[in-house]
Amino acid sequence: SNQLKVVISNLFNPYLRERLDFKSALQTIKNAHVEEEVKVILQKLLKLVSQLIDFKDKSNVLSIKSPEDVYQEFFHMKFLGQEMMKALYLDASNQLIGSKNIAIGDKYSITLNPLIIFTSAIKTDCKYYILVHNHPSGRMVPSEEDIKFTRKIEEGSKIVGLNLVDHIIIGDSYYSFRQNKLL
Secondary structure, eight states: HHHHHHHHHHHTOOOHHHHOOOOHHHHHHHHSSOOHHHHHHHHHHHHHHHHHHHHHHHHOOOBOOHHHHHHHHGGGGOOOOOOEEEEEEETOBBBEEEEEEEEEOOSOEEEEEEHHHHHHHHHTTTTTTEEEOOOTOOOOOOHHHHHHHHHHHHHHHHHHHHHHHHEEEEEESSTTTTTTTOO
């Protein structure tokens, strides 16, 4: 079934896997019209992926000291077929204490809501954050919309007591707003 194909493909996509509703995925597997042995294997795979995500969330402390660190950790975003933005929330020692998928767009653009960024930052109890988004075209040059949005977010951040450390575009390589003096 198409639903089963979606579940399976989401398990192997690092960004969609984070957003996967494991309970409904399990129900989809149980209801699928496939052999019982296949269902058992898929259920075990689903459970393993769920455990790995929990383990990664609890044990993986990432220190971000440069745009290169961000690129090394999130370079796989360049392979996505649509634009995606993440916010990386940091403590005072530049340790990643949380992240949030802010929005997923299409191949050419993304619609963003600054409130999601700020609300998640406040819930994470951070003062510093980095925005990361990809350009599926591979071009790392920011669009006029990227620049306007970043300036708007930087201004809003100051009002709510947050510090936008950088905005990094991932394409064939990366582009740092901070390194290019746009922040």
